[in-house]
Amino acid sequence: MSRTPRVILSLSVVAVALALISIAVGAYTLSLPDLMATLFGGGTPSDRFIVLKLRLPRVLLAVLVSIGFGLAGALFQSLLRNALASPDIIGISGGASVAAVLSLLVFGATGLVVPLSALLGALVVAFTIYLLSWRSGMNGMRFVLIGVGIAFMAQAVLGYLITRGDVRDAQQALVWMVGGLGGSSWGDILIMAVSLAVLLPAVVVLAAKLRMLQLGDDLAAGLGVSVQRSRLALIVVAVALVAIATALVGPLAFVAFVSAPIARRLVGGGGLALVPSALVAIVLVLGSDFVAQHLIATGAQVPTGIVTGIVGAPYLLWLISTTNREGRAS
Amino acid sequence: MTRTALTPRATLSLRTRRWLSFTASLVLLAVVLVLSLALGARGIEFSQVWPALFSPEVGNNDQLVIRDLRLPRTIVGLLAGLALGVAGAVMQGVTRNPLADPGLLGVNAGASLAVVFAISVLSITNPTGYIWFAFAGAAAAASIVYAIGSLGREGATPVKLVLAGTAVTAGITSVISLVLISDTDTLNIFRFWSVGSLASRDLEAVRLVVGFVVAGLTFAAISGRMLNLVALGDDLARGLGQRVYVARAVAAGAVVLLCGSATALAGPIVFVGLVVPHIVRPFTGPDYRWIIAVSAIVGPSLLLIADIVGRLIVSPSELEAGLVVAVIGAPVMIALVRRVKLAGL
Numbered sequence: 001m002s003r004t005p006r007v008i009l010s011l012s013v014v015a016v017a018l019a020l021i022s023i024a025v026g027a028y029t030l031s032l033p034d035l036m037a038t039l040f041g042g043g044t045p046s047d048r049f050i051v052l053k054l055r056l057p058r059v060l061l062a063v064l065v066s067i068g069f070g071l072a073g074a075l076f077q078s079l080l081r082n083a084l085a086s087p088d089i090i091g092i093s094g095g096a097s098v099a100a101v102l103s104l105l106v107f108g109a110t111g112l113v114v115p116l117s118a119l120l121g122a123l124v125v126a127f128t129i130y131l132l133s134w135r136s137g138m139n140g141m142r143f144v145l146i147g148v149g150i151a152f153m154a155q156a157v158l159g160y161l162i163t164r165g166d167v168r169d170a171q172q173a174l175v176w177m178v179g180g181l182g183g184s185s186w187g188d189i190l191i192m193a194v195s196l197a198v199l200l201p202a203v204v205v206l207a208a209k210l211r212m213l214q215l216g217d218d219l220a221a222g223l224g225v226s227v228q229r230s231r232l233a234l235i236v237v238a239v240a241l242v243a244i245a246t247a248l249v250g251p252l253a254f255v256a257f258v259s260a261p262i263a264r265r266l267v268g269g270g271g272l273a274l275v276p277s278a279l280v281a282i283v284l285v286l287g288s289d290f291v292a293q294h295l296i297a298t299g300a301q302v303p304t305g306i307v308t309g310i311v312g313a314p315y316l317l318w319l320i321s322t323t324n325r326e327g328r329a330s
Numbered sequence: 331m332t333r334t335a336l337t338p339r340a341t342l343s344l345r346t347r348r349w350l351s352f353t354a355s356l357v358l359l360a361v362v363l364v365l366s367l368a369l370g371a372r373g374i375e376f377s378q379v380w381p382a383l384f385s386p387e388v389g390n391n392d393q394l395v396i397r398d399l400r401l402p403r404t405i406v407g408l409l410a411g412l413a414l415g416v417a418g419a420v421m422q423g424v425t426r427n428p429l430a431d432p433g434l435l436g437v438n439a440g441a442s443l444a445v446v447f448a449i450s451v452l453s454i455t456n457p458t459g460y461i462w463f464a465f466a467g468a469a470a471a472a473s474i475v476y477a478i479g480s481l482g483r484e485g486a487t488p489v490k491l492v493l494a495g496t497a498v499t500a501g502i503t504s505v506i507s508l509v510l511i512s513d514t515d516t517l518n519i520f521r522f523w524s525v526g527s528l529a530s531r532d533l534e535a536v537r538l539v540v541g542f543v544v545a546g547l548t549f550a551a552i553s554g555r556m557l558n559l560v561a562l563g564d565d566l567a568r569g570l571g572q573r574v575y576v577a578r579a580v581a582a583g584a585v586v587l588l589c590g591s592a593t594a595l596a597g598p599i600v601f602v603g604l605v606v607p608h609i610v611r612p613f614t615g616p617d618y619r620w621i622i623a624v625s626a627i628v629g630p631s632l633l634l635i636a637d638i639v640g641r642l643i644v645s646p647s648e649l650e651a652g653l654v655v656a657v658i659g660a661p662v663m664i665a666l667v668r669r670v671k672l673a674g675l
Contacts, residue, residue: 083492084429132664141428145608145667148429149660152601156656159525160649167518171511178507253507254500261493302508309504313497320490320497321481 004276007266011279018286019063023055025294061184061248062285062304064192066255068245070281071203073256074263074274075238078210079231080140086257087242090147093251094154095125096243100250101158101173105165114176115247122243125150130235140231179250180303181289188248195244202237207274210234214272252305255281258312265319284312344615351613352620355627362634366404367396370641403528405536407634407651410528410596413543413588415629416550418603419610419622420588423557424581425488431604434495435582437589438598439502440471445523446506450516458535460523461594465539468590474498476582480575487564491578526599526652528637539591546587547626553581554619561616601656602633605663612666632659 023039024030028050030038038047039056073086080090087093099121100114107113129150133143158177162170209230212220217227242256262284263276288307342350367379374392382393383401417432425434433439444467448454454463479487479494510517556577559567564574592599606625609632614620636655641648 082427082429083489084427084496089429132668135668142667144429146664148604149663149667152604152656153660155600156653159653163521163525163650163653167514167521170521171514171517174507174511174517178504178511253504257496258500303511306504306507306511309500309502310508313501313504316497317478317494317501320494321478 004267004271004273007263007276008279011266011276011283015063015279015282015286018283018290019059022059022062022286022290023051025290026050026055057186057189058181058184058289059286060189061192062181062289063282064189064196065245065249065252066281066285067196067200067278068192068241069252069255069285070259070263070278071274072238072242072245073258073281074260074272074277075203075210075234075241076256077260078214078272079234079238080144081214082140082144083261085144085147086260087238088251088253088257089151090144091125091129091149091151091154092122092147092239092242093246093256094151094158096122096246097177097251098154098157098161099124100176101161104173104176105161105169118250119243119247122239122246125154126235126239126243130232143235175303176250177305178303179246179252179305180292181249181285182303184249192244192248195240199237199241202233203274206230206234206237207272210272250303250305252285252308254305254309254312255284258316259284262312262316262319284308287311348614348620348624351610352624352627355624355631359627359631362631362638363404363408366407366634366638367400369638370395370400370645402531402533402536403637404634405533406531406595407528407637408630409536409540409543410592410599411602411630411633412626413546413592413629414599414602414633415606415625415627416547416622417585417588417592418605418629419607419618419625420550420553420557420581420584421603422607423553423561423618423621424578424585425492426561427488427492428608429604430492431600432585432589432592433499433598433600433603434492435585435589436471436475436495436498436502437468437586438593438600439499439506440467440469440474441465441590441593442520442524442598443467443471443502443506446509446516446520449519450509450513455519458532461535461538464594464597465542465590468593469586471498471502472582472586472589522650523597525650526597526655527650528596528633529648529650531595535595539594542587542591546584546591549580549584549587550622553577553584554622557581557618558616561618596633597652599633599652599655601659602629605659606632608663608666 020035024032024035030047030051034043034047035051037043038051043051076085076087076090077083096118099117103114103117129143129147133139133146135142162173165173209225212223212225213227213230221227259281260273260277263273263280266280267273267276285304285308288311289304291311292302292304292307364376364379368374368376372392372395374396378392379396381387382396386393386397414432421430421432421434422428441464444463445460448460448463454460475491475495475498478498479491510520556572559570559572560574560577562570567574567577589603606629607621610621610624610628614624633651633655636658637651639658640651640654643649
């Protein structure tokens, strides 16, 4: 008996509750009836301003990018059969960071140029890894190892940029590199929503193939899956998910890496756990954003990406120490 | 799952190849050591190296530079590279994951947090002053990772170690970022330590950690045969009489001692531990005793080459070895990964 439906239901309830709390609570806190009225078209003008202009966009963007990060992590880890093979570790977030920090520090870019550079950086890195790992077919292990090599090169470039510039610029770059939901706008939401509308159906179609690929290349080919083409399609979809999300909010540290392992431990069994992974990501990001905004008392705005590690790590550690089943590391 | 052997298409027998690679890497290291003493921003003739070390002339500035500046950083590079190369090989063996890096046990993150503490709370600014903080932080983080990874009925399985290590690293990194984003002065000092460098270390630092490196190497040497058995899988290893948890504990001890020393000496240098075993494996085959032995020679060679390149490339200024090492190491790794046939083991 799978625990999947129960896990999905509980995670959804937690996600909705966190979303409502995030919208309602703040310097000015709305009561639940007021919140509901405002969300469904009523409410006072000031309530409408606070909810629709300030808080709702942040929560919606958090939910949408989390789906991107959670799914991308789960897809990469399953496809490459390695628990470490999340986009942050195989260089894709690194490519986005290098391009964004380069545009910030060297070219003094602002506004749309930064996310566009990040998107470009992620895509260029992913394409480079794919090309370099192609040798009469793509081998998952080769892809991962080359990705890790590129990730370390990206880290070296970031280290160079951070140590050479003025310390205040370095700090600004650091803020981008941990990622945050500070500047969420309806425009960002539209971009992410359209991207998901295109990519999610592709994920649904490809998930069936991924399940067979997990049986091993030969067996999958025997079952009629065109191994190379499916693998390329999966990589394209996963890269697109993480690249667009990263361009909008920065590489929210740890979300892509941790969501799938947590989801698999909750669900049990050896499935892909794609929906639970996305839900775990949503809960993690909403929870972290709430902590970042309200529970950490510093003068400056704390970027969400700082808290994802502090919130997610203890939970994963607790799961590791209490579950005997290994989940599937693949 | 993910253990991988890189099988070269060479026709030489494995035995010949091992001894050849062992000898060749020793020669390479000897050359690199001499170059590290002779090359730098200040042009010094090779003929000065020998007298500088063994019969110094009073008032000879070239010899002074060699003895007081280049000799310490060469020794620091030798020790740190050796420690990282060996620790990387052991780490990949114990986690059976070719992506495992010594940093994976949380070592670099723990050391970094302790150093951030030393800078921001205790206002220590001199690299030698960080040594014990870095060492203690590294050991504490690795112990936490290992302890959490060992909980549960089946003990410290590779997957649990890998996940626990990454989780602890992520949590600690968050705390560090939180401090750095709000504390500009600490960031200004920490950013230079955090890239990893062999410059401005003194022999006093070497004297403090050399004992730990020797102890770590001893553990690593003992773990070689055990890792060969563990590589077969836990069940088979047990069947052959290997107590798996003993193997993992010895290996973890080696990694903590070696990485703690390297990080204390040179800062959190990444990549050496990851890439060196991958460079070595095509030549030695999957026997961990050989992988560890040759990694111990290739590690310092790579780190010192990076340091020398960093001294020359933007002379008279310099690039930190920790930055250069990935830029020259990654292409080597990519070329190797592309050239050899990857076979699951």
